Amino acid sequence: MPYTLPNGKRDYVRQGKLQDAKPSARQARADNVKMNRELAKAGRGHKGDGLDAGHKVAESKGGPPTLANTQLQTPSANRSFSRNADSSMKSERSKKGK
Numbered sequence: 001m002p003y004t005l006p007n008g009k010r011d012y013v014r015q016g017k018l019q020d021a022k023p024s025a026r027q028a029r030a031d032n033v034k035m036n037r038e039l040a041k042a043g044r045g046h047k048g049d050g051l052d053a054g055h056k057v058a059e060s061k062g063g064p065p066t067l068a069n070t071q072l073q074t075p076s077a078n079r080s081f082s083r084n085a086d087s088s089m090k091s092e093r094s095k096k097g098k
Contacts, residue, residue: 002015002019003015003018003019031065032053035053035065035067035070036053038067039053039067039070039072042067044072045072049072050074050075051072051073051074051075052072052073052074052075052078052079053070053071053072053073054070054071054072054073054077054078055069055070055071056069056070056071057069058089060088060089061089
């Protein structure tokens with residue numbers, strides 16, 4: 001973890017100041033909230049259902065940031081993609097399957 005204290009615990013205060021407050025992070029968080037609201041309005045999910053809104057074709061791979069390109073997935077399936085050394089995705093196929 002990039003923001004750790006000497007005792008090995010996560011430093012949320014430092015992370016909030018240095019990472020979470022950046023305009024790009026704030027915009028990404030706003031985009032996620034907007035997409036979740038659109039999914040709820042379309043009846044495809046609701047707050048607290050424990051599912052992630054994942055992209056069918058990843059935005060980094062050219063997929064559009066639209067409601068038609070989203071699907072509800074378990075968090076483990078949505079966050080388990082193989083990564084390259086620069087943190088980019090190796091493929092769109094999750095290690096966990098669907």
